[in-house]
Amino acid sequence: MAMQSGIMTRVYKPGSIIYFENDKSEYIYILKSGRVLLTYTKIDTGEEVKEEVRQGEFFGVKSALGKYPREETAQTIGETTVLVLGMADFESLILRNVNIVRKMLRVFSNQLRRIGRTVRTVLGESDNVNPDLELFRIGEHYYKAGDFAKSSYAFKKYMEYYPDTDNAKIAMERIRTVGAGGPAPSKNQSSDEFDFSMDSGNEEPLFEFSDDDSVLPELNGNGSSGGSPSMSSEFSSEMDDFLADDLDDFSGDIDDFSFGDDSPKTSVKTPEEELSAADRSLDSGNYDTALEIYTGINDRPGSVSDAIAARAEYGAGVCLFEMRKYKDAMGHFSKIMKDFQKSDKMKGTLYHIGMIFEAAGQKDKAIAYYNKVLNMTPKDGINSKALDKIKSLQRG
Amino acid sequence: MLELDEKFFERFGVEYSPNEIIFCEYEPGNEFYFIQKGKVRIVKIINDREKTIDVLEEGDVFGEMSILEEEPRSATAIAGSHVRVLKFHRDNFDALLQGNPQLAYKLLLIFSKRIYDAKRRLMILLLDEPSVKVMDVLIMLAEQNPHFDFEGEISLTTNAQQVASWSGMAEAQVQKELTQLARVDKIELFDDHIVVKNIRDFQRIVTSRRKNMYS
Structure with missing residues (x-):
């Protein structure tokens, strides 16, 4: 395959510096032959880390793409040949090789997760949270704040993912209450469609939990779903x-x-x-x-x-x-x-x-x-x- | 911007009304989103209060952490206006990349930037002294503008609240540190911006503290 004309081949003597930490540059490199060592300082420990680039591998990608200073120094060991790509070269190269992008994204995504975890640790945010409990809490937050559309969203997700947990019953109740207490502003609902009627003389509990509540109240629609508890009973x-x-x-x-x-x-x-x-x-x-x-x-x-x-x-x-x-x-x-x-x-x-x-x-x-x-x-x-x-x- | 045809939008396009939740913090995440139109607020509930941590616009991607594997969402995404997004499930990701290499490239750019920003923030958080943290946030904000001349005065559009959120400090404490820096004439405080007299000076201080941290 013909390479873009912008891609250059460069040969370095042993021990040459390809770039220094903190340099600003938009070049991206591929190691063709020889050896390259990357040296960087770990942010959280100050420890100096050395990493060798494998043949055929890219380096200098993130800082070039993100337009920020180099975070590592790249130095050759032995005589070394590298391909040097400008941003445009890199772009056209990867547009034809989506697999490269996929691999890079995987690496980047892992790095981002790792950093995210460290940040949370430093901020004292525990990683050992129960997503189900936290999701429920968010529903509660919006519910108490009177932001019912949002609370319903959270509770519905809660019911979707964690139907068997302790708080499911409360979540269900909240969803119903919101269904009765005025769902999210919807386009075609007028006050006339509210039904406040109550079966007169009905002494039985009008509002009851049952386990066949597979149909959640339709919170954003126009209330046509037959499974919704009627508002009258809630009222x-x-x-x-x-x-x-x-x-x-x-x-x-x-x-x-x-x-x-x-x-x-x-x-x-x-x-x-x-x-x-x-x-x-x-x-x-x-x-x-x-x-x-x-x-x-x-x-x-x-x-x-x-x-x-x-x-x-x-x-x-x-x-x-x-x-x-x-x-x-x-x-x-x-x-x-x-x-x-x-x-x-x-x-x-x-x-x-x-x-x-x-x-x-x-x-x-x-x-x-x-x-x-x-x-x-x-x-x-x-x-x-x-x-x-x-x-x-x-x-x- | 990406060039995507109409068919593509028909298949993956989703619209949200203002104030509608797109996804909720702690909900399992399997899709990522690409904003075609409108604004999206990224919020977290912190100490029972909703805090906006970012506002994203056309061309931005969010929910990208779900590209690899399912993970609970780390924040809530709320439509800040009428919003049109492309929504991609992880399972479609490969097909998506094949069909839309520009999107793949765009994602690389976004990840690169996010990684840097996250690392940079971590560097600030790891500093010990509040005053140095505040200085480093100002440096970071200055670094974000490639047109600044670091040899002269630099005017940053920011305030105590923003500095607080970057530094993980309480706003009141940040205010105190900023006032102190203003008193010794290192900075000037205005309602909507902060002027740093000599950012090189701050850089020297922060670099030396950072070195000492590990020695």
Whole structure:
């Protein structure tokens, strides 16, 4: 095969220096005949190391390609003939001999690994880590930070590679929670597609682990996979948790809460008018008054539209929230999620549930609900408030 | 840039949306990636905080440690924008090299540079004294620009945070050392750059300390 014209043959006398350590040069050499000794200093020990080049072998490759100073001195032993290649010669040579590249890459890759290990040792980073545990920790990190798309990625990988480990169950749970708590912003998911419905009267646990969870929730798609647990069950299970277990935190508030059940007042006002009056009271901070009207509206037997009923439930929930009667507030909000998923108050409802969890110190759940708000359209002030909440919880 | 035909992209091309994970630290790695378009952030979770250790761009390769054998990823790669990559499994590597010698050559260049950078960093990390470490980071940064004249003043676009990450030191400690160097008029500190008055002076100090380390 005809060599590039740029390649030169050079003959050295015994003991000649081909190049010195720290020289800068773009030449690459191939030992044709004779002997060449490379002398370099080991970085970590300062030890001087000598290495002989074999015939047919390249030397001076890395520093030429990487455009950095020579790391070794090359000296001949006996009369020696070398081929000298410029970068362009080298490139065209190896483009025709991919096997050479493969061998070099193998050598380079091993060197890089070795150096990487030394660096980690020097930095005090242990090499004896369990990748499975570390992967799980990364999922946890992003989960706690409210970065659910990333946490799901890590947990899904965890389930893919380490399904039999101790943390698999938690990872699975996290994936489901994220599936319910607002998956990664996806292109074609609108709030209308959320399904908050709950089988009424179903006293069985709505959310259950089983081992046939081979189908993971589709986290980036549009939720068409039949294997995904429905969000309603996840929501209701969280509600149940909250209502069942977390009440002690608010004990004082719960007991002393009462509102007059001497209504319904005989009123000539329309439900709409009552709502407006209640909204005004709420706005001016008269929670007791507002609450009374809101609840009154829904106590009117069968006479209001869903839209009105939802707004009344929501108003009552907000009043109770403001009065720090979280349990009762939660009751109203969960009714909206059960019965009025189409209501325009859904977003505010989710936001308030987030705040209730936040007040209860359940940061993860709070973030999950705020995150759900983030993805809901149309975007308005509540979306940005939710974002602020997430940010501040992540900082805390 | 590599000249790769459309068919090639159809077969190996993958796209990612901004902020999407490409691979995650500690996940087993079997593919390496070549960025065709966009930016990729390389991050690690350190002390429960996400730290960006590099930002890669068009033409860069990442995940290359998996070329030889499966090894857990040493960092997480996240799409920093809309990203288009070519993704190659180790099993396809030979075929890939045969069909695309330019890519093979490109990989050699990348490995050469990575090895040097890693060694250079190791040299800094192995120094004992904090002040000398800081000096050596400044030298290293100066070495990266072939246009610098080492006989004159050198202006480096860097800050304490970057120096800290290269030297494996805490940022506060780096700040302290930099302030000290500024006080004795060896350097001048600015918001976004550091001027080194006499880099040769630093080189002499670092070289002599390095020699003493082994004697």
